[in-house]
Amino acid sequence: MRIFDFTDAIVRRPGASVVKGLRAGDGQDPSLEGVLAEHAGYVAALRAAGLAVQELDPLEQFPDAIFVEDPALVFGNGAILLRPGAPSREAEGEYLREVLGERFPVLLEQRDGHADGGDVLVMTDRAYIGLSARTDARGAQVLQGLMAQLGITAVVAATPPEVLHLKTASSLVDEETVLATAPLAASGIYANYRVLEVPAGDEGGANVLRVRDHLLVGAGYPRLIDLLDGYGAKVVALPNAEIAKIDAGFTCMSLRWNEKSR
Ligand code: CIR
Secondary structure (H helix, E strand, O other): OOOOOOOEEEEEOOOHHHHHOOOOOOOOOOOHHHHHHHHHHHHHHHHHOOOEEEEEOOOOOOOOOOOOOOOEEEEOOEEEEOOOOOHHHOOHHHHOHHHHHHHOOOEEEOOOOOOOHHHEEEOOOOEEEEEOOOOOHHHHHHHHHHHHHOOOOEEEEEOOOOOOOHHHHEEEEEOOEEEEOHHHHHHOOOOOOEEEEOOOOOHHHOOOEEEOOEEEEEOOOHHHHHHOOOOOOEEEEEOOOOHHHHOOOOHHHOEEEOHHHO
């Protein structure tokens, strides 16, 4: 079983407040219709890749709640509720507690420091926890301990200063291959893997999502789409221009796991 051979996923449908989601600059709000359409396309792509997808109801009081992989992480044998680093997101995990408690045999909880799931890249022999404006040193250390309880070795790495999360700038292509922006590729943290460097100008597309034999990539990055052809997956180009206005990535919009790995 490969690490991206997921069977199940949880997503959260956007509410009207999604257009007020956090963003790095002072860019314009996305259109609600656009976000809803792109999110629906994403969920359809997960299903087309073979996953059983559970859709949670919108949480209007949390504009960023569609990004379910920031307040939680899931693995075949257990889930972890995190403390996201943005104050407006810190309580989001409470609204995942019930569903994760139902669906996982073990539910661990971070009680100190801050960490976002977007800063955690899981590879075959280890996971990386990126330090960022959202994940602090204490949060990374606590998360390392929680992941160890689930049998996962995690190493702490630096995230380039201008990116939101480690996975904004790097993501899994296959078990041997990482896609990374030039600064992360040059940092040497992925020396154990084949590193594909994101073509200059396509940095906004560095967050791709491998799900079984499909690889979800932003439709606006044709050079990246070409580069990713040939890694054992059908490259699926998904429109994400509206949702990108609130710094969305494909990995952060679902929690994915393999039910049979228990
Ligand atoms: C935020 O700033 O928290 C959201 N607007 C976007 C989160 C995207 N999550 C991710 O890259 N892991």
